Amino acid sequence: MSxxxxxxxxxxxxxxxxxxxxxxxxxxxxxxxxADIDRGGTTVSREDTQSVHHWVYCDRRLAGRRRCSRPADxxxxxxxxxxx
Numbered sequence: 001m002s003x004x005x006x007x008x009x010x011x012x013x014x015x016x017x018x019x020x021x022x023x024x025x026x027x028x029x030x031x032x033x034x035a036d037i038d039r040g041g042t043t044v045s046r047e048d049t050q051s052v053h054h055w056v057y058c059d060r061r062l063a064g065r066r067r068c069s070r071p072a073d074x075x076x077x078x079x080x081x082x083x084x
Contacts, residue, residue, distance in 0.1 A: 005038075009050075010027075011047065017044065017046075017054060020044045020054075021044055021054065021056050021071065021072070024042050024043075024044050024056045025042075025056060025057075025071070028042050028056070039057060039069070040057050040059035040067050040069075041059070042055075042056040042057060043055055043056060044056060054072070055072040056071070056072055057069060057070070057071065057072055058070045058071065058072050058073075058074055058078060059072075060078050062078055
């Protein structure tokens with residue numbers, strides 16, 4: 001039996017989009033021990049425009065089937081991840 005994928009919507013309060021993305025990174029790090037969390041697929045949307053998603057992580061494919069774990073829209077290349 002294959003497992004289905006779901007999106008869990010968790011409303012939060014933040015000052016702006018940058019702060020909301022930062023909070024999302026904190027939440028995904030805190031839940032990182034759970035194998036079923038797809039950190040790279042994390043997005044943030046404003047409550048009144050939930051159809052517009054803003055990526056939290058870059059998530060570009062790297063060598064060895066890894067993904068870039070740097071913040072979305074980061075400067076520089078993906079080959080030197082920094083703390084998120």
